[in-house]
Amino acid sequence: MHINTHTYYSLRYGTLSPEELAQQAASKGVRVMVLTDINNSSGLFDFIKACRDQGITALAGIEFRQDHRLLYIGIARNNHGYMELNHFLSKHNLSCTKLPRKAPAFNHAYIIYPFGNIQPKELTENELVGIQPLQLRKLISSSFRYQQHKLVVWQPATFANETGFNLHRHLRAIDKNILLSQLTTEDTANSTDTLVSPEKIKQNYAQFPEIIKNTEELLKQCSFNFDFTAIRNKKTFTGSIYDDKKLLEKLTLDGMIYRYGKNNPLAKERVQKELHIINSLGFAAYFLITWDIIRYSMSRSFYHVGRGSGANSVVAYCLKITDVDPIKLNLYFERFLNPKRSTPPDFDIDYSWKEREEVLDYIFKRYGTQHTALLGAMSTFKGKSIIRELGKVYGLPKEEIDQMIDYPESSQDDQLKQKIHNIGGLMTDFPNLRTIHAGGILISEKPITCYTALDLPPKGFPTTQWDMYVAEDIGFEKLDILSQRGIGHIKDCTRIVLQNKGIDIDIHQVEKFMEDKQVQKQLQDAETNGCFYIESPAMRGLLKKLKCSNYLTLVAASSIIRPGVARSGMMREYIQRFNNPHNIPYLHPVMKEQLEETYGVMVYQEDVLKVCHHFAGLDLADADVLRRAMSGKYRSKKEFQRIVDKFFSNCKQKGYPDKITHEVWRQIESFAGYSFSKAHSASYAVESFQSLYLKAHYPLEFMVAVINNFGGFYHTWVYVNEARRQGACIHQPCVNNSFYTTSITQKDIYIGFIHIQNLESKFAKRIETERQQSGDYKTLDDFMKRTGAGRENMVILIRTGALRFTNKGKSELLWEMHLLLSPQKKNHLHQRLFELPRKNYTLPQLARSKVEDAYDEIELIGFPITLSYFDLLETNFRGGLKATELIKHTGKRVRMIGQLVCIKYVRTVRQQMMHFATFIDMDGNFYDTTHFPSSLQAYPFKGYGMYLILGRITEEFGFASIEVEKMAKMPIIPDPRGR
Structure with missing residues (x-):
């Protein structure tokens, strides 16, 4: 008879996981229970699974609170009722409005008000009042004395015992950002808010049998049925499964001719095989929706990169979802989609950081806000953050908290600090905040509120209240619409090349780029500054060590640079074997058979599958679960341990020496969590080649694009230095030549106004707009009148040299500017009907050095332009070698x-x-x-x-x-x- 239970998804309030709540309930003999987390439905599906494991009937509900005050509890009579509750909460979350004191009329849900908050005459047919055992004595003097048919048992459950209550109090203090000693009884649940056996509840309400009967009747009328095996995504693209199949086939075959020509039997065979699997598993609509998004973005001239395991698909390649050729790289489709795969796949599509929001906007408008949502994520309490939060709860100064974090062993003799560590251990991995997945988006067949209430984070798009793990559990395959600045570099560079040199580059001619001798040499020389994914010092070193000059080697390099390979010691081993490919010491003949392409080293996620399958005898489904678990994409610890045990027992049965088995496992374990799929590495390598081609042939335009996207491994000055090294003449900002962003004409690069610190952005853009409308600025007075420049902005521009077109020194300009801006001569941003002549003032020559200019540039731009740091050295020594x-x-x-x-x-x-x-x-x-x-x-x-x-x-x-x-x-x- 528990109609009001909480898990730790009642953020900074509940103390039990869904599994713990179900286990506690089973131990008390509870057979039916309603989950009513506060203002969210995050934990419902985990709760349903946990209750099924314990033989408990799980029901759905939500507890509605406003400003920490309990308003009412909603209990779904059925799945429609759950949708109503989610829709109601979502409406207020998305409109940023407060929940009403009185609940609206629901057709398929009950509303339970707390005893004392409402009068009988205000209740509708589906509304009841919950009364706690301690409140029963008030019933005699209440207006509900003769209205007991409207009362139900209210025994909230928030924690399991006294320890749980203590943890709850700490969570509440963290939530309210107050000291533990400042908590009031209104801030916390009652210490009696625990699960109670049905017998105990009947004993507590023995004098009020009607209340018990009402509660039992309410629970009997409620149900929540859910099939975890069904696919939740939009089922069709055209409105017909048959039409989807035909459309996908046509688009793929058209794309096959574009990619492979008319007579490629291998491509035809692979396409037919993939189409059969896609259609038989019901994923045609998923491919078509992704194609539709790509079609839209290409119509807007947006660049994209399709990566992840989706690049294993020839169909995806033919649909231009990816630019990776799976046949060329021998990528097997089963890594992405196979009849044994128990979880749905996903596509990762990268766009420029400038264009991602427009793509998302299209998706929401194309498929409807009721059926589309961003995927949520959970930020949890971990490590240092826990100690910091609990330290504040006890009023500890920052210095002591830092000491506890940096030297935890020193806290063992301090009773209070030991208590903090103990409490911190209890709340580790508790959900703390609902956030947004990096790029996940769901397109649902039914309204999203059938499965979750929605939040509205700062991104401005509706977002689910559960994460990717729940989405996977309940049958959603997400699309990952991501952003990165590397694509911005590429697109901006092609635009600048067209403007600066009149050359229109087809950036999708990747095969041509891979065969380009200049590109190959640049790659081999590790001249990769600014190039996507291959510009870091570690990557430059790796490219040189591998003498990398081709696509396949770069694909491998893109994967072995990952932390997992390096940490296992296999990156160094790979380099040695690559340079000395003879007499490689393979751990076992199976390792040679499966990993000869990578010299016996596991480089890709697929290698984990190969080794687990062929070496340890795991089937591909188990091998994939193992791989996913190690990468943090699978949550069942029990299932994971079963497969690990099976790995070792299979190796034992095969007669492998323990030493070899453990070494293979060590490599898998240290590698799998950080590895890329081969298709993912191949996608990165494609983008790297696009960047390499642009840098090899248009280095100045490319560096300007990198500078303007504020992206890359290094600070802006490094890219400015690279442009100068490539032959550019770098100029300070200039009001008659610069734009808001950095610009280039032939070999002259003008730093953009955006790089000037503390210069107002609106004013900076006005400089550009006014010049384009009315021509170059003629004098200082002309500039100030036309732009309405104020004193602070003028000082900044003068000190950066942006007004050097006047042929006057900075000191002279500062004097003249102050005279023009004197109180009697206020500057107005409009044209005067008659211009009065200005008085000319003669000022003495004021000496100024380039060193002073360099220091102005360092202060206001972040790096010197007039001189380099080498020019500023006190010594003339420049090093023994270059x-x-x-x-x-x-x-x-x-x-x-x-x-x-x-x-x-x-x-x-x-x-x-x-x-x-x-x-x-x-x-x-x-x-x-x-x-x-x-x-x-x-x-x-x-x-x-x-x-x-x-x-x-x-x-x-x-x-x-x-x-x-x-x-x-x-x-x-x-x-x-x-x-």
Whole structure:
């Protein structure tokens, strides 16, 4: 008779997982129970599964609260009632309006009001009042004394015992952001809000049998039926399954001719096989919906990259969902979709960060807001955040909280701090906030509110209250509509090339790019600064070590750079075997048979499946569950452990030595969680080649595109340096030449106004708009009148050199600007009918140096343009060698001067800190350094700037770096103005 139970999805209130709630209920003999989490339906489907495991009838409901105050409890009479409750909550969430004090009329749901909040005459037929055992004594003097047919048993359940109540109190204090001692009884549940056996409930209400009867009748009239095996996505694209099948076939065959020509028997065979599986499993609409999204985005000239396991599909390739050729790469479709796969697949589609919102807007408008939603996610309490929250609850100062986090062992003798650690252990992994999945979107056959209430996060699109795991459990296959700046680089570059050189590039001619000799050389030389996914120091080093010049090697490199391969030690092993492919020591003949392409090293997710299937004898379904579990995409710990046990027992039966079995498992375990599918790596490699082609042939336009997208591994100044290295003439911002973003004409690159710190964006855009409408600015006075510039913006522009067209010095311009903006001469943003002549003032010549200009640029733009940091060095020494000469002097000690680009922080096996760093020399070329703990402790980094480095040149497979012995930060010429 529990009509009001909570799980920990009642955020910062409930203390029980759905599984724990069901187990507790079963132990008490409860046979039917309603889940009513506060203002959400996040946990319902986990709750249903857990109750079925315990033989309990699970019912659906929602507890509605406003500003922490309980208004009423909704209980669904059936699935329609659940939808009504979700729709009601969603309406208020999406419109950002408060819940009403009185519930609306529901056709298929009951409303339970708390005793004391409503009078009998206000109740409708489907509305009742819940009364708790402690409230029964008030019934005699209540207006409900003679209206007991409207009363039901109200025994809320929020925690299991006293420990749970204590945890609940801490959660409430965190939620309200107050000290634990400041909690009032109104802030928390009653200490008696636990699950109670049916016998105990009947005993508590023994004097009021009508209330017990009412409750039993209510529960009998409620049901919630759910089939977890059904597919929830939109079932058809055309309105007919048959028409979907025919349309998908036509589109695919048309695309096959585009991709493979008219006479490719292998492609025809593969297409027919895939179409048969797609149609038999009911996924034709899913493919067509994805195609429709791609069709729309291409009609808008949006670039996209289709990646993930969907790139295993030739059908997807023919539909232009991906640009990866599965036949060329020998990718098997079964990794994406197969008759044994128990979970639905998904497509990952990347768009430019500038265009993703428009694509989402199209999807919502095309398929309707009632049937479309972004996928939610759960942020949980973890590690340091728990200690920080609980420390605040006890009023500890920040310094003590930091001490607890950094040195947890020091807290063991402190009773309060030990208590915090104990409470923190109880709430670890509890849901804390509902957030948004990175890119997931659902398109449902039925209204989304059949399955969930909806939130409205800052993105502005309706979002489910449960996450990808629940979506998968209940039969949704999501689409991942993601954004990345790499696509923005590519699109903007092609636009700039068309404007600057009149060349229209077809960026989808990837096969041509892969065969381009200039592109191949650039890849082999690791000239990849700005190129998607392959520009980091680690990736540049890997490319050189693999002498990478082709697509297949780049595909492998895109995967082995991932943390899993590196952590298992197999990235280094792969490099060694790649460079010495003879006499490779395979762990077992099966490993050679399955992994010969990758020299016996697991590089892709598919390799995990191969090894588990062929080495350990797991079927592909179990192998895929294992792979998914290790990557965090499968939640059943029980099922996972069953497969792990099966892995080891199968290996035992096959007679493998334990040493080999455990080594294979170690590689799987350390690798699988961070690995890419081969198709995913191939998709990344395709985009990398697009970037490489543009950089190889249009390096200046490409770097401008990278700068304007504010994306990449490095800071903006690194890309400006790269443009200069490639032959560009870099100019300071100029009101007559610059635009809001950085621009290029031939080899002249003008830094955009957007890069000037503290310059008002509206004003910056006005400069560009006014110049385009009325021509170049003639004088300082002309500029100020036409733009309505104020004092602060003018000072910034003058100091950055943006008004140098006047041929006046900065000091003179500042004097003139102040005179023009004097209180008697207010500046107005409009044209005057008659212009009065200005008085001319003669000012003395005021000396100014380039060093001062450089410091202005550093302060206002972030890096110098007039001079480089090398020009600002107090010493004339520029290093014993250039970066390009290091490889010729392996083993020698060298002194180098370098500007620090970035640092990678790493801990050794002894948990000591070491660094890998990247510098540029005076020619703008990268070189890399290694700082072992002993050197780092004696000669630590002291922020960004210029460094003198003494070290020995080392080389590994053609990649040179410097093992640092000593290092010192170099002084630069100070600002003459004494700033």
